[in-house]
Amino acid sequence: MTNLVIFWHRRDLRVSDNIGLSNAYKYSSKLIGLFCLDTQILNRDDMASARVAYLLGCLKELQESYQKLGSQLLIIQGNPAQIIPKLAETLQAKAVFWNEDVEPYSKIRDRQVIDALKEKGIQSQTYWDQLLHAPGDILTKSSQEPYKVYTPFWKNLITENKASIAHSLNQLQPLTAAEINLVKEIGIINLPTAKDLGYCWDSPLIFSPGEKAAKEQLSFFCDQAIYEYQEQRNLPASEGTSKLSAALKFGAIGIREVWQATVNAMKNSRSDEARENIQTWQKELAWREFYQHCLYFFPELAEGPYRPEFKEFPWDNNEEDFQAWCEGKTGYPIVDAAMRQLNETGWMHNRCRMIVASFLTKDLIINWQWGEKYFMQKLIDGDLSANNGGWQWSASSGMDPKPLRIFNPATQAQKFDPEGEYIRQWLPELSSLDNEYLVTGKISPLDCQSCAYPQPIVDHQKQQREFKERYKQIKS
Numbered sequence: 001m002t003n004l005v006i007f008w009h010r011r012d013l014r015v016s017d018n019i020g021l022s023n024a025y026k027y028s029s030k031l032i033g034l035f036c037l038d039t040q041i042l043n044r045d046d047m048a049s050a051r052v053a054y055l056l057g058c059l060k061e062l063q064e065s066y067q068k069l070g071s072q073l074l075i076i077q078g079n080p081a082q083i084i085p086k087l088a089e090t091l092q093a094k095a096v097f098w099n100e101d102v103e104p105y106s107k108i109r110d111r112q113v114i115d116a117l118k119e120k121g122i123q124s125q126t127y128w129d130q131l132l133h134a135p136g137d138i139l140t141k142s143s144q145e146p147y148k149v150y151t152p153f154w155k156n157l158i159t160e161n162k163a164s165i166a167h168s169l170n171q172l173q174p175l176t177a178a179e180i181n182l183v184k185e186i187g188i189i190n191l192p193t194a195k196d197l198g199y200c201w202d203s204p205l206i207f208s209p210g211e212k213a214a215k216e217q218l219s220f221f222c223d224q225a226i227y228e229y230q231e232q233r234n235l236p237a238s239e240g241t242s243k244l245s246a247a248l249k250f251g252a253i254g255i256r257e258v259w260q261a262t263v264n265a266m267k268n269s270r271s272d273e274a275r276e277n278i279q280t281w282q283k284e285l286a287w288r289e290f291y292q293h294c295l296y297f298f299p300e301l302a303e304g305p306y307r308p309e310f311k312e313f314p315w316d317n318n319e320e321d322f323q324a325w326c327e328g329k330t331g332y333p334i335v336d337a338a339m340r341q342l343n344e345t346g347w348m349h350n351r352c353r354m355i356v357a358s359f360l361t362k363d364l365i366i367n368w369q370w371g372e373k374y375f376m377q378k379l380i381d382g383d384l385s386a387n388n389g390g391w392q393w394s395a396s397s398g399m400d401p402k403p404l405r406i407f408n409p410a411t412q413a414q415k416f417d418p419e420g421e422y423i424r425q426w427l428p429e430l431s432s433l434d435n436e437y438l439v440t441g442k443i444s445p446l447d448c449q450s451c452a453y454p455q456p457i458v459d460h461q462k463q464q465r466e467f468k469e470r471y472k473q474i475k476s
Helices: 019-027 049-068 080-090 104-119 150-160 177-186 211-223 225-232 245-250 255-268 272-297 308-312 319-327 333-345 350-363 368-378 384-395 409-416 421-426 435-440 445-451 460-475
Strands: 005-009 031-038 073-078 095-099 123-127
Touching: 005 019, 005 080, 019 031, 019 095, 019 123, 031 049, 031 080, 049 073, 049 211, 049 245, 073 080, 080 104, 080 177, 095 104, 104 123, 150 272, 211 225, 211 245, 211 255, 225 255, 225 272, 255 272, 272 384, 308 460, 319 333, 319 350, 319 368, 333 350, 333 368, 333 409, 333 421, 333 435, 350 368, 350 384, 350 409, 350 460, 368 384, 409 435, 421 435
Parallel strands: 005 031, 005 095, 031 073, 095 123
Antiparallel strands: none
């Protein structure tokens, strides 16, 4: 056995601020990176083409980073529990390091890899990297249990947070000629295209992939937009959000580096208003953290509603209505604009995610899991914990002390897209209509006919009453 160490990348596609990678480097500077294109994940029916394209872009840059450090990132494809132990044994690796994940499948898979490595006498070392606090580090004060409500979780997180950025890597020892030959014999593949993997994404990615682009975006956001975040984040026509969701999902940037940027911005702020804006973004980062902790401790969330009464909720689940929602043809402009943004770009503004989720569950009375899956099939930043948490919040089935919320699409449009800029951008057939029609959705049948836009497929007020009645029945 040599002193070679393998670092298995998953949701940490970067070389800086990477806790597991930093510890692997401390263990041995003879280190190679590894990424396994997991067929169990790639073959799922909720994988988005845009997400695959972004992943491959991150891997391309990560390979270049390893080359600059004097080593390489190996790409393999298959079942990690079988192929990683075999690779480690063939290369006579001393240990395999990686960062843990909160998702149910990942936890099972990792246990299998650990057991298989142990059978071959190879060490495994795992760390927490994608969170500011590992699961179990933040618990309720009274009973030391996982939090089920966000607000007390946030108050504890902001008090306890002392996360520091992981050490960077220096030059790595290169592989020997014999080791390089072994690598070639194992079946290491070249970085494939999305098409090679059965996915097709021909449009430009809305976010540039990779660590360098993520760092630049963080710097750009913290230079100005963060100081106006509280108001601007709700305006879908505005560039008011961080645009870091995909980078955080794949770990193209470390959460500690992102958090430290908010701390630095807070130090540089000169007003209470600026500090309030910064803290609002910190709270959004904490929501991401909260949902990951919830999924770790309550993996059943991935399979259904948190509130047991919702397991028997009488959804209508009308297929035609669902298809109209998917295609952005509901007759509600703000809803349709948002869905078309999703379909065309692989991303949707967060305010609009709440609007369309409320519309699907409270207006169309369709099971939130249909929407959850559709989002995962389209989103470049599709993340199980955040997506599931957001949908359960919108459906009133999740961890929320005041769950019953119903968004009025017209009210939302009037408040957050008052000039109709966002609607016009994504519904060009309505661009000539007055703002009043766009934001209220009260478009005359004649106008609809002339611009080929559908009449509303349901009546919001009627459906709102119907949902409330059904909700009341399951609660009684």
